[in-house]
Amino acid sequence: MNLRGLNLTALLLTMAILPCPALQAGEYNAVIDIGEPMPQFSDLPATDGTTLSSSDLEEEVVILVFLANHCPWVKGMDPDLVELGESIQSDKVRIVGVSVNHREDDRLPAMKEHAAQAGYNFTYIYDESQELGRALGATRTPEYYIFDKDRRLVYMGLLHNSPASKRRDGTINYTEGQPTEFYVVDNVKALLAGEEVTVAETRAHGCSVEYEQD
Amino acid sequence: MKDQCLVGLLILSVSIAVGCAREPDTRQAAAGDGTADIVESDEWxxxxxxxxxxxxxxxxxxxxxxxxxxxxxxxxxxxxxxxxxxxxxxxxxxxxxxxxxxxxxxxxxxxxxxxxxxxxxxxxxxxxxxxxxxxxxxxxxxxxxxxxxxxxxxxxxxxxxxxxxxxxxxxxxxxxxxxxxxxxxxxxxxx
CATH class of the missing domain: 3.40.30.10 (Glutaredoxin)
Known part of the structure:
Protein backbone atom coordinates (compact mmCIF):
# COMPACT_ATOMS: atom_id res chain seq x y z
CA MET A 1 0.00 0.00 0.00
CA ASN A 2 1.27 3.41 -0.96
CA LEU A 3 1.38 5.58 2.13
CA ARG A 4 3.10 8.58 0.66
CA GLY A 5 1.45 11.78 1.82
CA LEU A 6 -0.21 10.27 4.85
CA ASN A 7 0.97 11.25 8.30
CA LEU A 8 1.57 8.87 11.19
CA THR A 9 -1.90 9.32 12.65
CA ALA A 10 -3.41 8.60 9.30
CA LEU A 11 -1.21 5.56 8.97
CA LEU A 12 -2.34 4.17 12.30
CA LEU A 13 -5.96 4.90 11.54
CA THR A 14 -5.62 3.25 8.18
CA MET A 15 -4.04 0.16 9.65
CA ALA A 16 -6.67 -0.03 12.36
CA ILE A 17 -9.76 0.62 10.31
CA LEU A 18 -9.09 -0.31 6.70
CA PRO A 19 -11.90 -2.80 5.99
CA CYS A 20 -10.17 -4.48 3.05
CA PRO A 21 -7.05 -6.31 4.14
CA ALA A 22 -3.89 -5.65 2.20
CA LEU A 23 -2.95 -8.27 -0.35
CA GLN A 24 -1.68 -11.27 1.52
CA ALA A 25 -0.42 -13.73 -1.07
CA GLY A 26 1.72 -12.34 -3.86
CA GLU A 27 3.00 -8.80 -3.97
CA TYR A 28 0.23 -7.97 -6.45
CA ASN A 29 -2.09 -10.91 -5.87
CA ALA A 30 -4.62 -11.50 -3.09
CA VAL A 31 -4.92 -15.26 -3.55
CA ILE A 32 -1.85 -17.04 -4.85
CA ASP A 33 1.86 -16.70 -4.26
CA ILE A 34 4.94 -17.80 -6.15
CA GLY A 35 5.74 -21.46 -5.52
CA GLU A 36 2.13 -22.58 -5.12
CA PRO A 37 0.73 -25.39 -7.30
CA MET A 38 -1.32 -24.86 -10.43
CA PRO A 39 -5.04 -25.19 -9.62
CA GLN A 40 -6.68 -28.18 -11.28
CA PHE A 41 -9.41 -27.60 -13.85
CA SER A 42 -11.57 -29.96 -15.87
CA ASP A 43 -13.16 -29.91 -19.30
CA LEU A 44 -13.16 -26.19 -19.91
CA PRO A 45 -14.51 -25.47 -23.40
CA ALA A 46 -12.09 -24.04 -25.95
CA THR A 47 -12.67 -21.91 -29.03
CA ASP A 48 -11.59 -24.79 -31.29
CA GLY A 49 -14.50 -26.94 -30.10
CA THR A 50 -12.42 -29.12 -27.80
CA THR A 51 -12.22 -29.09 -24.03
CA LEU A 52 -9.14 -28.81 -21.88
CA SER A 53 -8.28 -30.17 -18.44
CA SER A 54 -5.16 -29.43 -16.43
CA SER A 55 -4.32 -33.15 -16.64
CA ASP A 56 -4.02 -32.76 -20.45
CA LEU A 57 -1.04 -30.45 -20.07
CA GLU A 58 2.10 -32.48 -20.56
CA GLU A 59 4.53 -29.79 -21.61
CA GLU A 60 7.49 -28.78 -19.48
CA VAL A 61 6.31 -25.21 -19.13
CA VAL A 62 2.71 -24.00 -19.05
CA ILE A 63 1.71 -20.37 -19.53
CA LEU A 64 -1.82 -19.39 -18.57
CA VAL A 65 -2.75 -15.94 -19.83
CA PHE A 66 -5.98 -14.27 -18.72
CA LEU A 67 -7.70 -12.42 -21.53
CA ALA A 68 -10.89 -10.46 -22.26
CA ASN A 69 -11.99 -9.80 -25.81
CA HIS A 70 -13.53 -6.44 -25.00
CA CYS A 71 -10.43 -5.04 -23.32
CA PRO A 72 -8.29 -2.46 -25.17
CA TRP A 73 -5.24 -3.61 -23.20
CA VAL A 74 -5.79 -7.16 -24.46
CA LYS A 75 -6.32 -5.96 -28.02
CA GLY A 76 -3.23 -3.80 -27.81
CA MET A 77 -1.14 -6.73 -26.62
CA ASP A 78 -2.62 -9.36 -28.96
CA PRO A 79 0.11 -9.03 -31.62
CA ASP A 80 2.79 -9.51 -28.96
CA LEU A 81 0.96 -12.53 -27.54
CA VAL A 82 0.70 -14.11 -30.99
CA GLU A 83 4.38 -13.36 -31.53
CA LEU A 84 5.12 -15.08 -28.22
CA GLY A 85 3.30 -18.15 -29.53
CA GLU A 86 5.40 -18.08 -32.69
CA SER A 87 8.67 -17.46 -30.91
CA ILE A 88 8.34 -20.38 -28.53
CA GLN A 89 7.16 -22.99 -31.02
CA SER A 90 8.21 -25.92 -28.94
CA ASP A 91 6.65 -29.12 -27.71
CA LYS A 92 8.02 -28.18 -24.32
CA VAL A 93 5.91 -25.04 -23.83
CA ARG A 94 2.14 -24.66 -23.86
CA ILE A 95 0.23 -21.39 -23.90
CA VAL A 96 -3.41 -21.42 -22.77
CA GLY A 97 -5.60 -18.31 -22.93
CA VAL A 98 -8.40 -18.03 -20.36
CA SER A 99 -11.49 -15.84 -20.48
CA VAL A 100 -13.42 -15.39 -17.24
CA ASN A 101 -15.89 -12.52 -17.56
CA HIS A 102 -19.60 -13.11 -17.99
CA ARG A 103 -20.26 -10.11 -20.21
CA GLU A 104 -21.53 -11.23 -23.60
CA ASP A 105 -18.51 -10.03 -25.58
CA ASP A 106 -16.18 -12.10 -23.38
CA ARG A 107 -18.12 -15.37 -23.65
CA LEU A 108 -17.32 -18.34 -25.90
CA PRO A 109 -19.02 -17.22 -29.14
CA ALA A 110 -17.25 -13.85 -28.97
CA MET A 111 -14.03 -15.61 -27.97
CA LYS A 112 -14.18 -17.69 -31.16
CA GLU A 113 -14.54 -14.57 -33.26
CA HIS A 114 -11.80 -12.75 -31.39
CA ALA A 115 -9.37 -15.67 -31.57
CA ALA A 116 -9.85 -15.90 -35.34
CA GLN A 117 -9.53 -12.15 -35.82
CA ALA A 118 -6.44 -11.80 -33.64
CA GLY A 119 -4.83 -14.96 -35.04
CA TYR A 120 -4.53 -16.68 -31.68
CA ASN A 121 -2.12 -19.60 -32.09
CA PHE A 122 -2.86 -21.24 -28.73
CA THR A 123 -5.79 -22.91 -26.93
CA TYR A 124 -8.28 -20.33 -25.65
CA ILE A 125 -10.65 -21.63 -22.95
CA TYR A 126 -13.69 -20.20 -21.17
CA ASP A 127 -13.74 -20.42 -17.37
CA GLU A 128 -17.46 -19.78 -16.98
CA SER A 129 -17.56 -21.00 -13.38
CA GLN A 130 -14.73 -18.53 -12.69
CA GLU A 131 -13.14 -21.15 -10.43
CA LEU A 132 -9.78 -21.13 -12.21
CA GLY A 133 -9.65 -17.36 -12.22
CA ARG A 134 -10.51 -17.17 -8.54
CA ALA A 135 -7.98 -19.84 -7.61
CA LEU A 136 -5.27 -17.83 -9.34
CA GLY A 137 -6.45 -14.47 -8.02
CA ALA A 138 -6.56 -13.31 -11.62
CA THR A 139 -8.03 -9.82 -11.55
CA ARG A 140 -6.61 -8.16 -14.66
CA THR A 141 -6.33 -8.81 -18.38
CA PRO A 142 -3.90 -9.54 -19.81
CA GLU A 143 -2.01 -11.27 -17.01
CA TYR A 144 0.47 -14.14 -17.40
CA TYR A 145 1.04 -17.07 -15.03
CA ILE A 146 3.98 -19.39 -15.73
CA PHE A 147 4.19 -22.88 -14.20
CA ASP A 148 7.30 -25.06 -14.23
CA LYS A 149 7.56 -28.80 -14.86
CA ASP A 150 6.36 -29.51 -11.31
CA ARG A 151 3.42 -27.20 -12.01
CA ARG A 152 4.57 -24.69 -9.43
CA LEU A 153 3.91 -21.01 -10.08
CA VAL A 154 7.20 -19.32 -10.94
CA TYR A 155 6.01 -16.04 -12.47
CA MET A 156 2.91 -13.85 -12.62
CA GLY A 157 2.38 -10.45 -14.19
CA LEU A 158 3.15 -8.64 -17.42
CA LEU A 159 4.33 -10.05 -20.75
CA HIS A 160 6.92 -7.28 -20.91
CA ASN A 161 7.61 -3.92 -19.35
CA SER A 162 5.57 -1.71 -21.71
CA PRO A 163 1.84 -2.62 -21.71
CA ALA A 164 0.09 -1.53 -24.89
CA SER A 165 -3.50 -0.50 -25.50
CA LYS A 166 -5.44 -0.30 -28.74
CA ARG A 167 -6.79 3.20 -29.17
CA ARG A 168 -10.13 4.03 -30.72
CA ASP A 169 -8.39 5.10 -33.92
CA GLY A 170 -7.00 1.57 -34.20
CA THR A 171 -3.41 2.46 -33.36
CA ILE A 172 -1.51 0.60 -30.69
CA ASN A 173 0.20 2.63 -28.01
CA TYR A 174 2.98 1.26 -25.84
CA THR A 175 2.80 3.10 -22.53
CA GLU A 176 6.53 3.03 -21.90
CA GLY A 177 7.78 3.04 -25.48
CA GLN A 178 9.34 -0.04 -27.03
CA PRO A 179 9.56 -2.88 -24.51
CA THR A 180 13.02 -3.59 -23.14
CA GLU A 181 12.37 -6.30 -20.57
CA PHE A 182 10.67 -9.48 -21.75
CA TYR A 183 9.65 -11.19 -18.53
CA VAL A 184 7.73 -14.13 -19.99
CA VAL A 185 10.15 -14.97 -22.80
CA ASP A 186 13.19 -14.67 -20.57
CA ASN A 187 11.61 -16.74 -17.81
CA VAL A 188 10.58 -19.49 -20.23
CA LYS A 189 14.11 -19.59 -21.63
CA ALA A 190 15.50 -19.86 -18.11
CA LEU A 191 13.16 -22.72 -17.21
CA LEU A 192 14.00 -24.63 -20.38
CA ALA A 193 17.68 -24.18 -19.56
CA GLY A 194 17.09 -25.58 -16.09
CA GLU A 195 17.69 -22.23 -14.44
CA GLU A 196 15.73 -20.11 -11.97
CA VAL A 197 13.51 -17.35 -13.33
CA THR A 198 14.97 -13.86 -13.05
CA VAL A 199 11.78 -11.96 -12.21
CA ALA A 200 8.99 -13.66 -10.25
CA GLU A 201 6.30 -11.02 -10.10
CA THR A 202 5.36 -7.79 -11.88
CA ARG A 203 2.36 -5.48 -11.61
CA ALA A 204 -0.02 -6.64 -14.34
CA HIS A 205 -1.84 -3.80 -16.05
CA GLY A 206 -5.14 -3.93 -17.89
CA CYS A 207 -8.88 -4.29 -17.51
CA SER A 208 -10.34 -5.69 -14.31
CA VAL A 209 -11.82 -9.17 -14.28
CA GLU A 210 -15.37 -9.10 -12.95
CA TYR A 211 -16.24 -11.92 -10.57
CA GLU A 212 -19.80 -12.77 -9.72
CA GLN A 213 -20.30 -11.93 -6.05
CA ASP A 214 -22.54 -14.00 -3.80
CA MET B 1 -32.36 8.03 -18.38
CA LYS B 2 -29.11 6.77 -16.95
CA ASP B 3 -29.33 3.59 -18.97
CA GLN B 4 -30.10 5.57 -22.08
CA CYS B 5 -27.03 7.75 -21.53
CA LEU B 6 -24.89 4.70 -20.97
CA VAL B 7 -26.15 3.05 -24.11
CA GLY B 8 -25.47 6.30 -25.92
CA LEU B 9 -21.91 6.34 -24.71
CA LEU B 10 -21.32 2.77 -25.65
CA ILE B 11 -22.80 3.29 -29.10
CA LEU B 12 -20.56 6.32 -29.43
CA SER B 13 -17.55 4.29 -28.38
CA VAL B 14 -18.32 1.64 -30.94
CA SER B 15 -18.95 4.26 -33.61
CA ILE B 16 -15.56 5.81 -32.97
CA ALA B 17 -13.95 2.39 -32.82
CA VAL B 18 -15.25 1.48 -36.26
CA GLY B 19 -14.03 4.78 -37.60
CA CYS B 20 -17.06 6.96 -38.33
CA ALA B 21 -16.07 9.71 -40.71
CA ARG B 22 -18.14 12.21 -38.78
CA GLU B 23 -17.96 12.47 -35.01
CA PRO B 24 -21.48 11.70 -33.80
CA ASP B 25 -23.10 13.75 -31.09
CA THR B 26 -23.78 11.73 -27.95
CA ARG B 27 -27.42 12.77 -27.84
CA GLN B 28 -27.94 11.81 -31.45
CA ALA B 29 -26.36 8.47 -30.66
CA ALA B 30 -28.62 8.11 -27.65
CA ALA B 31 -31.65 8.78 -29.85
CA GLY B 32 -30.60 5.82 -31.89
CA ASP B 33 -31.60 7.10 -35.33
CA GLY B 34 -28.78 9.56 -35.83
CA THR B 35 -31.17 12.20 -37.10
CA ALA B 36 -32.60 13.68 -33.91
CA ASP B 37 -32.22 17.39 -33.39
CA ILE B 38 -29.67 18.37 -30.82
CA VAL B 39 -31.53 19.91 -27.92
CA GLU B 40 -29.22 21.84 -25.65
CA SER B 41 -31.37 22.11 -22.55
CA ASP B 42 -28.31 22.69 -20.42
CA GLU B 43 -25.15 24.49 -21.47
CA TRP B 44 -23.08 22.99 -18.64
Missing part, protein backbone atom coordinates in the same frame (compact mmCIF):
# COMPACT_ATOMS: atom_id res chain seq x y z
CA UNK B 45 -20.02 21.15 -19.83
CA UNK B 46 -17.80 19.02 -17.62
CA UNK B 47 -14.14 19.93 -17.41
CA UNK B 48 -11.33 17.48 -16.86
CA UNK B 49 -8.46 19.06 -14.98
CA UNK B 50 -5.04 17.42 -15.54
CA UNK B 51 -3.09 16.77 -12.35
CA UNK B 52 0.29 15.18 -11.81
CA UNK B 53 0.46 12.68 -8.97
CA UNK B 54 2.02 15.31 -6.73
CA UNK B 55 -0.67 17.87 -7.62
CA UNK B 56 -3.31 15.22 -6.98
CA UNK B 57 -2.03 14.71 -3.47
CA UNK B 58 -2.20 18.45 -2.89
CA UNK B 59 -5.80 18.44 -4.10
CA UNK B 60 -6.60 15.77 -1.52
CA UNK B 61 -4.95 17.76 1.25
CA UNK B 62 -6.99 20.81 0.24
CA UNK B 63 -10.15 18.76 0.77
CA UNK B 64 -9.37 17.86 4.38
CA UNK B 65 -12.20 18.52 6.82
CA UNK B 66 -14.83 16.48 5.05
CA UNK B 67 -15.41 12.96 3.83
CA UNK B 68 -13.89 12.65 0.35
CA UNK B 69 -15.04 10.00 -2.12
CA UNK B 70 -12.72 9.45 -5.08
CA UNK B 71 -13.92 7.44 -8.06
CA UNK B 72 -11.06 6.19 -10.24
CA UNK B 73 -12.20 5.39 -13.74
CA UNK B 74 -11.39 5.45 -17.45
CA UNK B 75 -13.34 5.22 -20.69
CA UNK B 76 -11.53 1.97 -21.52
CA UNK B 77 -12.93 0.41 -18.33
CA UNK B 78 -16.49 -0.83 -18.96
CA UNK B 79 -17.26 -1.66 -15.31
CA UNK B 80 -16.21 1.91 -14.46
CA UNK B 81 -18.63 3.32 -17.02
CA UNK B 82 -21.38 1.09 -15.67
CA UNK B 83 -20.89 2.07 -12.05
CA UNK B 84 -20.33 5.80 -12.58
CA UNK B 85 -24.04 6.74 -12.45
CA UNK B 86 -24.08 5.53 -8.84
CA UNK B 87 -21.35 8.04 -8.06
CA UNK B 88 -23.54 10.81 -9.46
CA UNK B 89 -26.55 9.53 -7.52
CA UNK B 90 -24.57 9.44 -4.28
CA UNK B 91 -23.29 12.97 -4.90
CA UNK B 92 -26.91 14.08 -5.11
CA UNK B 93 -27.96 12.00 -2.11
CA UNK B 94 -25.25 13.52 0.09
CA UNK B 95 -25.38 17.01 -1.42
CA UNK B 96 -26.38 18.58 1.91
CA UNK B 97 -23.79 16.75 3.97
CA UNK B 98 -20.08 17.08 4.52
CA UNK B 99 -19.05 14.81 1.66
CA UNK B 100 -17.04 15.83 -1.40
CA UNK B 101 -17.17 13.65 -4.49
CA UNK B 102 -14.25 13.70 -6.91
CA UNK B 103 -13.49 11.67 -10.01
CA UNK B 104 -10.01 10.79 -11.20
CA UNK B 105 -9.77 9.70 -14.82
CA UNK B 106 -7.03 7.25 -15.76
CA UNK B 107 -7.32 7.44 -19.51
CA UNK B 108 -4.17 7.81 -21.57
CA UNK B 109 -3.43 11.54 -21.34
CA UNK B 110 -2.09 11.56 -24.90
CA UNK B 111 -5.13 9.87 -26.44
CA UNK B 112 -7.27 12.77 -27.62
CA UNK B 113 -10.22 10.58 -28.60
CA UNK B 114 -10.43 9.09 -25.12
CA UNK B 115 -10.09 12.44 -23.38
CA UNK B 116 -12.82 13.93 -25.56
CA UNK B 117 -15.04 10.92 -24.87
CA UNK B 118 -14.35 11.19 -21.14
CA UNK B 119 -15.46 14.83 -21.11
CA UNK B 120 -18.61 14.01 -23.06
CA UNK B 121 -19.40 11.16 -20.70
CA UNK B 122 -18.97 13.35 -17.62
CA UNK B 123 -21.12 16.03 -19.22
CA UNK B 124 -23.81 13.54 -20.10
CA UNK B 125 -23.69 12.08 -16.60
CA UNK B 126 -24.02 15.59 -15.16
CA UNK B 127 -21.00 14.88 -12.99
CA UNK B 128 -21.03 18.29 -11.36
CA UNK B 129 -18.17 17.59 -9.00
CA UNK B 130 -14.43 18.09 -9.50
CA UNK B 131 -13.20 15.84 -12.32
CA UNK B 132 -9.47 15.28 -12.66
CA UNK B 133 -7.32 13.57 -15.28
CA UNK B 134 -4.15 11.90 -14.07
CA UNK B 135 -1.35 13.60 -15.97
CA UNK B 136 1.10 10.71 -15.81
CA UNK B 137 2.00 7.78 -18.05
CA UNK B 138 -0.97 5.55 -17.25
CA UNK B 139 1.02 2.56 -15.98
CA UNK B 140 3.08 4.86 -13.78
CA UNK B 141 -0.12 6.44 -12.47
CA UNK B 142 -1.33 3.00 -11.35
CA UNK B 143 1.98 2.38 -9.64
CA UNK B 144 2.00 5.73 -7.87
CA UNK B 145 -1.59 5.27 -6.73
CA UNK B 146 -0.76 1.69 -5.75
CA UNK B 147 -3.65 0.54 -7.87
CA UNK B 148 -3.94 -2.85 -9.50
CA UNK B 149 -7.13 -2.18 -11.37
CA UNK B 150 -10.15 0.05 -11.78
CA UNK B 151 -12.94 0.70 -10.93
CA UNK B 152 -11.66 1.65 -7.51
CA UNK B 153 -13.16 3.97 -4.93
CA UNK B 154 -10.99 5.52 -2.25
CA UNK B 155 -12.80 7.16 0.66
CA UNK B 156 -10.96 9.54 2.98
CA UNK B 157 -12.04 10.63 6.42
CA UNK B 158 -12.28 14.31 7.43
CA UNK B 159 -8.72 14.08 8.82
CA UNK B 160 -7.46 13.12 5.38
CA UNK B 161 -6.73 9.50 6.21
CA UNK B 162 -7.56 6.85 3.66
CA UNK B 163 -10.35 4.93 5.40
CA UNK B 164 -11.81 2.75 2.65
CA UNK B 165 -9.95 1.38 -0.31
CA UNK B 166 -12.65 -0.32 -2.37
CA UNK B 167 -11.21 -2.32 -5.26
CA UNK B 168 -11.57 -5.48 -7.30
CA UNK B 169 -8.16 -6.78 -6.20
CA UNK B 170 -9.59 -9.84 -4.46
CA UNK B 171 -11.83 -12.01 -6.66
CA UNK B 172 -13.71 -13.10 -3.55
CA UNK B 173 -14.26 -9.61 -2.20
CA UNK B 174 -14.86 -7.17 -5.03
CA UNK B 175 -16.71 -4.06 -3.94
CA UNK B 176 -20.32 -3.28 -4.77
CA UNK B 177 -22.30 -0.06 -5.04
CA UNK B 178 -23.75 -0.81 -1.59
CA UNK B 179 -20.24 -0.93 -0.10
CA UNK B 180 -19.60 2.64 -1.24
CA UNK B 181 -22.84 3.93 0.27
CA UNK B 182 -22.32 2.00 3.51
CA UNK B 183 -18.79 3.36 3.89
CA UNK B 184 -19.97 6.95 3.48
CA UNK B 185 -22.77 6.41 6.00
CA UNK B 186 -20.35 4.94 8.49
CA UNK B 187 -17.86 7.77 8.16
CA UNK B 188 -20.58 10.40 8.48
CA UNK B 189 -21.98 8.68 11.55
CA UNK B 190 -18.53 8.62 13.14
CA UNK B 191 -17.69 12.26 12.42
Missing amino acids: QATLVPVTFEAWQEKLVALHGQVVVVDMWATWCLPCIERFPQMVELAQKYADQDVEFVSLCLDDRDDEDSIALAKRFLTEQRARFPNFLMDEVVTQAFEKLDLLGIPAVFIYGPDGSLRYRLTGDDPNNQFTDADVDDAIEELLAAS
